[in-house]
Amino acid sequence: MQLAINIAVLAAIYALIACGYVLIYRVSRVLNLAHGELMMLSAYLLLTTASLFSKNPLIALTAAVFLSLCVGVLVYLFLMRRMTGEMVLAAVLTTVALGVLLRGLVVLIWSAQQQNPAQALGWANYSIPVFGAGRISAAGAALIAVTTLIYAGLFLFLRFSRYGIRMRAAGQNPLLAAQRGISLHVIYALAWGLSTFTGAMAGILISLDSGLDSTMVLIGLKAFPAALVGGLDSLVGALLGALIIAAAEVLMIYYVDALLSDVVPFLVLILMLIVRPWGLFGTREELDRV
Amino acid sequence: MSSREPRASGYFRSSYDQGLRLIETRTQWTSLIAFLLALGAFPFLATSFQLDLACQVFLAVIGSIALMLLTGYAGQVSLGHAGLIAAGAFTAGILFKEFGAKFWITIPAAAAMGALIGLIFGLPSLRLRGLYLAVSTLALHFIVIYLGGEYETKRGFSTGIVIDAPRIGDLVLRDRKIWYFVLLAFAAVTLLISLNLLRSRTGRAWAAIRSHETIAEALGIGVAGHKLLAFVISSSMTAVAGALFSYYRGFVSVEAFSLFLSIQYVAMIIIGGMGSLLGAILGAIFVTLLPYVIEYAVGLLPNARSYAGMLAAFNYSAFGIVMILFLVFEPQGLVGIWRRVQNYFLLWPFKQKPLGGGRR
Amino acid sequence: MSALLRIEKLEVVYARAITAIQGITLEAGKGEIVAVLGTNGAGKSTTLRAVSGFLGLDDARVTEGSILFKGDNLANRPPYLITKLGIVLVPERDKVFPNLSVVENLAASVPARGADRKRLEEMAFTFFPKLSELRGRTAGLLSGGERQMLALASAIVCGPELLLVDELSLGLAPVVVEDLAQRLVEIRGKLGITILLVEQNAAVALSIADRGYVLENGRVVLDGDAARLKNHPDIQEFYLGGAGERRSYRDVKQYRRSRRWYG
Numbered sequence: 044m045q046l047a048i049n050i051a052v053l054a055a056i057y058a059l060i061a062c063g064y065v066l067i068y069r070v071s072r073v074l075n076l077a078h079g080e081l082m083m084l085s086a087y088l089l090l091t092t093a094s095l096f097s098k099n100p101l102i103a104l105t106a107a108v109f110l111s112l113c114v115g116v117l118v119y120l121f122l123m124r125r126m127t128g129e130m131v132l133a134a135v136l137t138t139v140a141l142g143v144l145l146r147g148l149v150v151l152i153w154s155a156q157q158q159n160p161a162q163a164l165g166w167a168n169y170s171i172p173v174f175g176a177g178r179i180s181a182a183g184a185a186l187i188a189v190t191t192l193i194y195a196g197l198f199l200f201l202r203f204s205r206y207g208i209r210m211r212a213a214g215q216n217p218l219l220a221a222q223r224g225i226s227l228h229v230i231y232a233l234a235w236g237l238s239t240f241t242g243a244m245a246g247i248l249i250s251l252d253s254g255l256d257s258t259m260v261l262i263g264l265k266a267f268p269a270a271l272v273g274g275l276d277s278l279v280g281a282l283l284g285a286l287i288i289a290a291a292e293v294l295m296i297y298y299v300d301a302l303l304s305d306v307v308p309f310l311v312l313i314l315m316l317i318v319r320p321w322g323l324f325g326t327r328e329e330l331d332r333v
Numbered sequence: 334m335s336s337r338e339p340r341a342s343g344y345f346r347s348s349y350d351q352g353l354r355l356i357e358t359r360t361q362w363t364s365l366i367a368f369l370l371a372l373g374a375f376p377f378l379a380t381s382f383q384l385d386l387a388c389q390v391f392l393a394v395i396g397s398i399a400l401m402l403l404t405g406y407a408g409q410v411s412l413g414h415a416g417l418i419a420a421g422a423f424t425a426g427i428l429f430k431e432f433g434a435k436f437w438i439t440i441p442a443a444a445a446m447g448a449l450i451g452l453i454f455g456l457p458s459l460r461l462r463g464l465y466l467a468v469s470t471l472a473l474h475f476i477v478i479y480l481g482g483e484y485e486t487k488r489g490f491s492t493g494i495v496i497d498a499p500r501i502g503d504l505v506l507r508d509r510k511i512w513y514f515v516l517l518a519f520a521a522v523t524l525l526i527s528l529n530l531l532r533s534r535t536g537r538a539w540a541a542i543r544s545h546e547t548i549a550e551a552l553g554i555g556v557a558g559h560k561l562l563a564f565v566i567s568s569s570m571t572a573v574a575g576a577l578f579s580y581y582r583g584f585v586s587v588e589a590f591s592l593f594l595s596i597q598y599v600a601m602i603i604i605g606g607m608g609s610l611l612g613a614i615l616g617a618i619f620v621t622l623l624p625y626v627i628e629y630a631v632g633l634l635p636n637a638r639s640y641a642g643m644l645a646a647f648n649y650s651a652f653g654i655v656m657i658l659f660l661v662f663e664p665q666g667l668v669g670i671w672r673r674v675q676n677y678f679l680l681w682p683f684k685q686k687p688l689g690g691g692r693r
Numbered sequence: 694m695s696a697l698l699r700i701e702k703l704e705v706v707y708a709r710a711i712t713a714i715q716g717i718t719l720e721a722g723k724g725e726i727v728a729v730l731g732t733n734g735a736g737k738s739t740t741l742r743a744v745s746g747f748l749g750l751d752d753a754r755v756t757e758g759s760i761l762f763k764g765d766n767l768a769n770r771p772p773y774l775i776t777k778l779g780i781v782l783v784p785e786r787d788k789v790f791p792n793l794s795v796v797e798n799l800a801a802s803v804p805a806r807g808a809d810r811k812r813l814e815e816m817a818f819t820f821f822p823k824l825s826e827l828r829g830r831t832a833g834l835l836s837g838g839e840r841q842m843l844a845l846a847s848a849i850v851c852g853p854e855l856l857l858v859d860e861l862s863l864g865l866a867p868v869v870v871e872d873l874a875q876r877l878v879e880i881r882g883k884l885g886i887t888i889l890l891v892e893q894n895a896a897v898a899l900s901i902a903d904r905g906y907v908l909e910n911g912r913v914v915l916d917g918d919a920a921r922l923k924n925h926p927d928i929q930e931f932y933l934g935g936a937g938e939r940r941s942y943r944d945v946k947q948y949r950r951s952r953r954w955y956g
Contacts, residue, residue, distance in 0.1 A: 129664070212801035
């Protein structure tokens with residue numbers, strides 16, 4: 044039972060992070076390898092807002108998420124916008140560079156020590172018993188709830204809202220989208236904003252659950268195989284991919300070796316790349332476009 | 334350099350054979366000899382610290398040339414370079430520790446191991462392109478590192494493997510000056526091998542594959558074979574660099590081969606300039622020396638002591654910024670700057686932009 | 694008739710080296726259908742790209758001359774601003790978003806400022822009633838003709854004053870092309886917009902156009918009323934596949950003279 048709960052929580056984490064990769068990739072064909080770092084940045088922002096609004100944890104939380112969204116939009120406007128029209132690879136490497144920069148900055152600003160935002164907010168991480176045998180931490184439960192909400196929201200947004208449809212359109216054929224009067228910069232900035240928003244939710248909830256230091260980047264990186272296994276441009280795929288990766292990881296740790304935890308996602312990834320490179324739900328012709 | 338651009342005032346070749354010559358003019362001979370003399374004299378003038386820097390640069394040059402062959406020429410992206418270096422270092426370390434093997438066994442063994450891993454790294458490239466390939470090499474990096482870590486913990490070397498300095502007869506390779514020449518020789522050999530590969534059929538096949546795989550295939554180039562060859566050659570060079578690194582440091586540990594190292598190597602070829610061996614060398618020098626420059630700069634800050642613990646963070650930030658600046662403002666890298674300066678003086682006092690060059 | 698679009702002595706250079714258009718002058722008045730004819734490489738598509746702002750993608754620039762739309766010079770402006778002004782391009786290929794449904798394709802279009810989206814969408818469906826049957830269908834599964842309809846409909850939702858159509862007939866059956874051509878006439882009548890039609894199929898283009906221009910090697914070699922062009926011997930021979938008898942030296946001379954005359 045506990046295993047199932049662990050899998051569910053880990054899957055929720057991976058899914059929440061993976062949708063950030065998917066959003067940006069789907070719209071602009073750029074792989075944002077700085078996603079983990081942006082996530083970490085959001086969690087650190089929470090640390091700051093928590094000390095500013097120490098009375099109202101909810102305001103602190105909202106402020107941190109809002110700030111992260113702004114960071115995402117700014118990253119697009121001031122950095123990635125210059126890379127549109129360049130080689131995709133150059134854009135990806137730019138995100139790598141951004142990640143390195145953020146990693147340095149975070150340590151410079153907040154120091155490298157392990158931090159605990161939950162404490163700063165004055166929250167304790169309760170452990171809730173479920174189904175008799177298992178236990179789930181409050182933050183873990185929140186993670187599952189938030190992931191469900193965000194996925195439902197994203198799905199509705201992309202399917203029914205005008206901007207959602209335009210985002211999908213821009214992802215399929217940016218040239219035609221521009222001809223139809225869609226301003227690509229607005230769409231891309233929106234995608235970056237949304238992506239960092241979901242990343243921020245993930246980063247903040249993880250840090251509430253298990254503290255905060257630079258290992259968060261690794262979690263971000265490990266969620267990437269989830270996005271790819273599902274197919275980089277599919278949200279449903281990301282959800283399923285997250286579940287597969289999480290299940291594989293938890294089971295391997297439990298039955299084989301705890302040290303494997305950092306490798307399992309990548310092993311699954313390689314298997315997937317060999318069998319079906321475009322992922323479970325990905326579009327096949329993507330391969331040739333890159 | 335390798336790009337075989339017409340030199341000085343014109344294009345004087347009258348047969349294809351002449352295109353294969355490495356050194357064409359007397360000026361090139363003289364400058365080469367002068368450069369070699371300077372390299373030879375350097376260890377007798379430099380301090381021990383400067384020698385150490387030079388050695389590090391040579392190691393980096395081997396690695397970055399290898400990556401440049403793979404990415405800059407054959408167009409196969411790899412984010413797993415640190416994994417390959419680790420593989421080389423661990424091959425040397427394990428062989429030494431378990432079997433007491435000498436370096437003339439371990440270094441070829443590292444090369445062989447590199448070739449093998451290169452084959453494995455390369456297999457996905459037959460089906461994957463661009464980003465997907467980069468990701469699969471990233472995954473392999475994690476797997477190699479895991480295996481190395483596993484070996485360390487299982488055998489009880491949790492802090493790392495200590496390797497004795499290699500010895501030839503009575504001569505123990507410990508002196509920095511000797512190391513300098515050994516590493517210089519390795520770097521020079523790597524450079525020569527690369528030059529030879531690039532000006533021959535293989536190099537042209539790689540260029541064709543990089544431009545357009547399907548067309549290359551249609552032209553009768555064995556795409557799969559040449560891709561794998563690129564991976565194998567690049568990986569085995571890298572693994573040799575790894576083995577040399579382990580001997581030079583006298584120590585192997587997984588901590589040294591983080592993802593950041595891979596990023597550093599990618600940065601070398603970007604900052605140096607894609608598709609140029611000179612770029613690989615310049616980039617290696619730049620990236621290797623950057624941390625020391627930063628350390629020096631931080632030391633100049635007021636109350637430098639309090640920043641001492643944050644040096645890594647300063648490094649990361651500066652590194653990120655430099656990489657971004659190059660990607661955004663000078664995609665051609667240091668070589669681009671170098672060529673522009675060269676052109677400026679060649680054409681002086683006239684100002685002319687070459688056709689098609691300099692977009693926008 | 695006041696000119697809505699006036700291209701004056703336009704010169705376009707690719708990659709700073711190749712001059713694709715060498716001083717074209719053409720005009721399209723309000724409510725006109727203007728055909729631009731020519732073989733491959735004549736400079737038709739480049740002209741369209743210059744108007745719609747997509748030259749930059751191919752490393753090309755307008756180096757000389759002007760593109761005046763309601764008096765504004767559009768040369769070298771970015772595409773999305775041009776669309777906002779009310780110039781919409783229906784491209785040659787990749788003209789619909791294949792993974793979106795028909796309705797979503799229409800919803801993706803951004804109407805020009807001040808345009809009534811509801812009305813435009815209704816219009817689009819009245820011009821192409823077949824599309825309302827296919828509402829939920831994924832665009833990638835549509836036939837070539839249906840795709841062209843959808844492309845035109847989505848362009849209409851953008852609320853254009855000037856509609857640029859690149860190769861209406863490309864890859865479509867003659868019956869379908871004729872039908873689509875009639876729709877264009879209808880659209881022009883109802884919305885009073887100007888249509889610039891770039892075509893290789895001169896018969897279709899001249900059957901609905903008011904005026905036409907013939908391009909060759911980046912120059913306008915013939916222009917005039919559609920009816921007059923249609924009966925012109927050179928057009929008859931080179932574009933309509935008519936009497937292919939004139940092969941003598943004198944005929945060539947006559948061809949040259951008429952070029953000078955009209956051009």
